[in-house]
Amino acid sequence: AGKQELGNQAHALFDRFVASQTCKEVQQNFAELCHHLQLDSQDYHHFYNKLKEKLNYWKAKELWQKIDKRASHPDYEQGKPCAKTKCLVLGAGPCGLRTAVELALLGAQVVVLEKRTSFSRNNVLHLWPYTIRDLRNLGAKKFYGRFCSGSLDHISIRQLQLILLKLVLLLGVEVHTGVNFKGLLEPQASGSTGWRALVHPESHPAASYQFDVFISAGGGRFVPDGFKIKELRGKLAIGITANFTNRRTAAETQVAEISGVARIYNQKFFQQLHTEMGIDLENIVYYKDDTHYFVMTAKKNSLLKKGVIKQDSSDAEQLLAQANVDQEALLQYAYDAAQFSTSHKLPDLEFALNHVGKPDVAMFDFTCMHRAEYASLVRERRGKKLLIGLVGDCLVEPFWPLGTGIARGFLAAFDTAWMVRNWGKGVTHLQVLAERESVYQLLSQTTPENTSKNYPAYSIDPSTRYPNVNLSSIKPKQVRRKRRSTETDSLRRMVDLLSWCQKHTAWCERVQVKDLSQSWRSGLALCALIQHFRPKLIDMSSLDENDAVHNNQLAFDILQREFGIEPIMSAGDMASSKEIDQLSVVLYLTQVHNVFTEPVS
């Protein structure tokens, strides 16, 4: 009877884990389940199989069936290709987590770092048919019963993150939330360590993790050093998103979704909206999900006329700067557009709240879209190689009203997993990169129409998804040339940073900046930079060059308090360490440079 009781408790814990509705709940319930079953979640090689052994529960078994089916795909070779590969994934957004699933199935040790502690995005993502199938096959419906029921082809960002978080945990992936990735740390001269991450909080156990693959899935414009970004500047495009509470009443259920009414297809609708409400849109999408979600592209003139934007400007950044937007008018604009486009049939329309408890309406600039010039890189220091790959929004920024983010994001996640598989199998690194870049060339043109329709056959192998893909369209020697130019770029950035520091500390006779390491030991150079840009914050005349700990502490405190820049090492270490780590100083000074050169809004 005791055994049965323990079993029942395990079932209840499993049910609770599966039903968790916040990131914290997922983590807590998972920890409890592991504790109860006496499972070590860090035993990534065996975790999933041990869990399966210990949890004899029909509901869990339904999920294992799905996971096992995927895991038995020949591409994974039962986890052998990456059995010795250690991966760090930056970002627990949908694309970072989706990549983590694949890396775990390939047998790799996977650690995910996420700076946030909650998943709070109500906004809704469009799913292409293959992504729906992919997620269903991974048990999405077991984690979230409402997943794409009927003809639904979308999901809120937070629900998607929750599904994937649960899945990666079951597969033995370590996920650390509340950990901010600050940069890569090169292997030490002694050869005793490999590549590591500089993180905040500094003492977090993830700081000692050594890895040979780094996947950046930090979203938006988070691109690690060494990658070149292309800016695609289009005509001014102002996106507005709005979320309203969905009470799931009968009246709400009946209102039809709008899955993309582009202006050219429905001129009458947009004309009426303009004439009757003064709202001029290029397009609008409405999805009914956890919230009533609207995304639209609005024309500048109507936003000016309606007082949403206060002052006109030819610079999109200035135009949409917080101080130039009337928040109340924006709420009204979004509300009216939502009411009109649903023929006023959504009763008691009330804004849902965002993560800071405010009405969830936001305005975004899509005028200038970013795209990484290439998707992968290998860095080598002190005989240790690190493979770096980009996935998701930091690889190709999506235009939300078109809903390409997840579809292209997952394609890149699979392609990246394929690259890591080659890496794990010992393929030469130039070959690995050449193949990855050959596939990446296709990504921006992919549509549901030009990708393979044979969804059941989709795997991490690119040829199952892209018809006629040529895996050697880019040759290893082309990659080598690119790599050289990247190293030159990186060097150039360091030289630029050094001359910026020299220029703005030149006024202070006591300071001589010669490099990005030892010259910063006394702390005076940092104080001089602060005094140059913010003379009110510091008075250098009282500082003693020999009191390095005090000077560094003072500068670190000011920069943290005023600009939120966290110190890279303690003032004591900075003053006393024999060899100041150049990379840490560069990372720190880059942030200082950024806050002092940011345009003031």
Ligand code: FAD
């Ligand atoms: P993200 O989902 O952005 O995830 C990146 C993760 O990395 C984040 O959780 C972030 O906290 C974490 N991270 C970043 N830097 C660090 C660091 N230094 N250390 C640790 N963690 C870090 N798409 C649509 O189609 N429609 C929408 O309405 C829409 N709204 C959006 C609203 C917001 C506020 C944002 C940010 C994105 C929105 N998107 C929208 C884009 C959509 O969320 C992405 O396409 C999708 O989530 C896939 O992105 P991703 O996983 O690459 O990145």
